[in-house]
Amino acid sequence: MARIQLKTISHTYHPPDLPEEEKAYAVSSLDISWGDGTSNALLGPSGCGKTTILNIISGLLQPTAGQVLVDDQDVTRLSPRQRRIAQVFQFPVVYDSMNVFDNLAFPLRNQGLPEQSVRKKVQEVAEILDLQDYLTNPPAKLNAAEKQKISLGRGIVREDTAAVLLDEPLTVIDPKLKGSMRRKLRQVQRDLQKTMIYVTHDQHEALTFADDVTIVKDGRLVQKGSPEELHSEPASPFIGYFIGSPGMNILGCSLKGEELRFQDFSLGLSPEFLSRIRGTGPDLQLGIRPEFIRVSPEPGENTVPFEVAVIENTGAYWVVTYVKESLRIKARVPESMRVQEGQKHYLAFPEDRVNLFQNEQRVI
Amino acid sequence: MSNRAWLFLIPALVLLSISAFIPLMTVINYSLHYIFAGSAPTYVGFENYVEVLNDPAFLKALGRQMVFSLMILVVEVPLGIGIALAMPRKGKGVALTLVFLGIPLLIPFNVVGIIARVFTQSSIGVVPEFFALFNYDYNVSLHTTDAILTIFFLDVWHWTPLVALLCYAGLQSIPDAFYQAAQIDGASAWKTFRYVTLPKLRPVLIIGVLLRFMDSFKIYAEPLLLTGGGPGDATTFLSLHVARKAESYELGYAGASSIIYLFIVIVFSYLFFQLLTNIGTGENK
Numbered sequence: 001m002a003r004i005q006l007k008t009i010s011h012t013y014h015p016p017d018l019p020e021e022e023k024a025y026a027v028s029s030l031d032i033s034w035g036d037g038t039s040n041a042l043l044g045p046s047g048c049g050k051t052t053i054l055n056i057i058s059g060l061l062q063p064t065a066g067q068v069l070v071d072d073q074d075v076t077r078l079s080p081r082q083r084r085i086a087q088v089f090q091f092p093v094v095y096d097s098m099n100v101f102d103n104l105a106f107p108l109r110n111q112g113l114p115e116q117s118v119r120k121k122v123q124e125v126a127e128i129l130d131l132q133d134y135l136t137n138p139p140a141k142l143n144a145a146e147k148q149k150i151s152l153g154r155g156i157v158r159e160d161t162a163a164v165l166l167d168e169p170l171t172v173i174d175p176k177l178k179g180s181m182r183r184k185l186r187q188v189q190r191d192l193q194k195t196m197i198y199v200t201h202d203q204h205e206a207l208t209f210a211d212d213v214t215i216v217k218d219g220r221l222v223q224k225g226s227p228e229e230l231h232s233e234p235a236s237p238f239i240g241y242f243i244g245s246p247g248m249n250i251l252g253c254s255l256k257g258e259e260l261r262f263q264d265f266s267l268g269l270s271p272e273f274l275s276r277i278r279g280t281g282p283d284l285q286l287g288i289r290p291e292f293i294r295v296s297p298e299p300g301e302n303t304v305p306f307e308v309a310v311i312e313n314t315g316a317y318w319v320v321t322y323v324k325e326s327l328r329i330k331a332r333v334p335e336s337m338r339v340q341e342g343q344k345h346y347l348a349f350p351e352d353r354v355n356l357f358q359n360e361q362r363v364i
Numbered sequence: 365m366s367n368r369a370w371l372f373l374i375p376a377l378v379l380l381s382i383s384a385f386i387p388l389m390t391v392i393n394y395s396l397h398y399i400f401a402g403s404a405p406t407y408v409g410f411e412n413y414v415e416v417l418n419d420p421a422f423l424k425a426l427g428r429q430m431v432f433s434l435m436i437l438v439v440e441v442p443l444g445i446g447i448a449l450a451m452p453r454k455g456k457g458v459a460l461t462l463v464f465l466g467i468p469l470l471i472p473f474n475v476v477g478i479i480a481r482v483f484t485q486s487s488i489g490v491v492p493e494f495f496a497l498f499n500y501d502y503n504v505s506l507h508t509t510d511a512i513l514t515i516f517f518l519d520v521w522h523w524t525p526l527v528a529l530l531c532y533a534g535l536q537s538i539p540d541a542f543y544q545a546a547q548i549d550g551a552s553a554w555k556t557f558r559y560v561t562l563p564k565l566r567p568v569l570i571i572g573v574l575l576r577f578m579d580s581f582k583i584y585a586e587p588l589l590l591t592g593g594g595p596g597d598a599t600t601f602l603s604l605h606v607a608r609k610a611e612s613y614e615l616g617y618a619g620a621s622s623i624i625y626l627f628i629v630i631v632f633s634y635l636f637f638q639l640l641t642n643i644g645t646g647e648n649k
Contacts, residue, residue, distance in 0.1 A: 060544050081550040093545040097563040106559070110550040154549055 002162035009066035027219035037193040041210035049219035086155025092147030163195040292353035293331040303346035394619030412620035425605035436580040444527025465525040477589030508598040534568035
């Protein structure tokens with residue numbers, strides 16, 4: 001197991017003879033480090049460069065610039081095999097002409113391991129992945145989840161594997177099996193303490209799998225941290241909106257004296273809060289998660305009247321979309337509260353739950 | 365049967381009966397009769413079949429045919445795969461190679477035969493002239509091996525592109541991830557071919573092998589036009605033998621041998637299909 005580091009990695013798919021200003025970079029100047037034996041996720045919307053990053057780590061792609069380090073050793077010019085990095089692809093890759101046992105044994109036999117140790121290792125891995133009953137079966141008969149386990153098995157069967165990369169491994173898996181597969185991946189990571197990097201555009205998968213989540217947008221690193229950090233302290237409005245379901249409400253506002261002015265209402269601020277944002281410019285964005293907005297049918301101190309526009313029932317609570325002029329805000333409302341479209345509710349924004357952003361950067 | 369959609373099948377069924385069913389029944393009918401021009405046919409049961417199967421000329425033609433088809437498969441299939449692997453995957457070269465490979469496929473059998481005849485003629489042909497440079501007396505109407513190898517070479521030139529194009533299409537459809545996985549698993553080039561490329565090519569190879577087997581098994585125009593089945597009977601393949609019998613009005617014999625011929629093609633095609641479908645799938649372990 002090993003530590004994986006990216007140092008100022010940039011990559012463009014354009015040919016090198018193209019003038020620099022015409023090149024589009026899939027990823028640019030990335031500096032990321034993943035600790036030894038950790039479970040990590042690489043999260044970002046489709047087309048943000050996740051797969052490019054993954055292929056650069058595994059060595060299937062040579063970056064245009066920058067270095068890849070495995071345990072502080074520069075492996076940028078080494079082949080995937082030499083880097084000892086395994087990869088699980090979006091759709092299951094199994095060797096159809098071999099049975100499950102031979103599939104799992106393939107990387108070991110390629111290493112020239114004696115047959116006795118091959119058998120022992122394969123048995124071990126099959127037990128970890130609950131594949132021991134299928135060892136003599138042809139993989140064609142198995143479902144996508146089991147095939148994906150074989151794929152993973154080929155990665156973890158080698159003792160010297162430095163890291164396992166998972167590229168949206170649950171994409172083609174039956175929704176019913178997704179949950180158990182996700183738990184299996186988590187458990188395998190915990191038990192084996194192998195460095196794993198899980199790439200996905202699905203925040204739920206990322207946050208449940210990883211202790212450390214890296215968010216990438218347009219080929220750039222936007223934030224790296226624990227799921228809790230990303231949730232409560234997003235580095236930018238994008239992350240606030242991207243993480244969480246529904247995402248964070250982002251409202252444009254400006255600081256005038258001791259209050260925040262919105263389109264047609266304003267919020268008074270406490271002296272402590274004001275002191276924390278002193279020195280920022282006037283143009284700000286306020287972010288607040290739907291679950292932290294306090295909703296009441298009666299007016300109270302520092303509340304703003306909003307009208308109920310859309311009610312969505314999630315089963316456990318309502319997600320209500322409120323409107324005021326052109327402003328739209330989503331809030332989570334307990335089911336015990338009676339909500340009807342067109343009703344007027346009073347919304348409060350607790351200061352300790354409020355995030356402020358300026359120029360796409362977090363202020364507080 | 366109240367569904368009127370069945371009516372749409374009528375044109376196809378009419379065409380099929382004219383082109384296949386009626387001729388087939390006619391041939392079966394012939395095969396069971398003794399037919400002599402001018403007199404009424406007499407029913408003889410399976411006598412014609414017994415005669416055909418005991419006829420050394422038929423058995424020799426069949427043996428020749430088997431060896432020829434086997435040679436075709438052994439050479440054209442690996443060669444086709446090899447060409448497909450060597451073909452460019454993108455860029456301008458693709459169109460060029462495809463056209464280049466497509467040209468032989470566009471030339472009809474009989475034209476190939478006539479080209480070969482002109483090329484190999486001892487007085488004016490370029491091929492004898494070429495071999496003369498090496499002091500080899502190339503003559504298709506005198507030397508058995510020259511005739512057989514010439515037809516063999518013609519077929520390889522004419523039809524290997526078909527196998528290559530099928531394989532090329534098959535290769536294009538293999539997702540990159542399989543090669544990447546093999547690379548990560550540390551597979552050698554040979555193992556990658558053996559465990560990724562070849563199994564993924566299986567469906568197109570089944571089609572390729574069956575087509576090449578069936579087509580080569582009924583090779584007709586090339587030997588007919590090159591040497592008329594000679595020298596002697598060296599290139600009298602099964603189809604030539606049967607056709608010749610029909611031409612000499614031995615319709616009962618010709619009918620019976622045609623049915624046996626058809627039976628052999630079906631049996632072998634089935635065997636190849638089964639073999640190629642199941643080999644190495646881990647099904648029989």
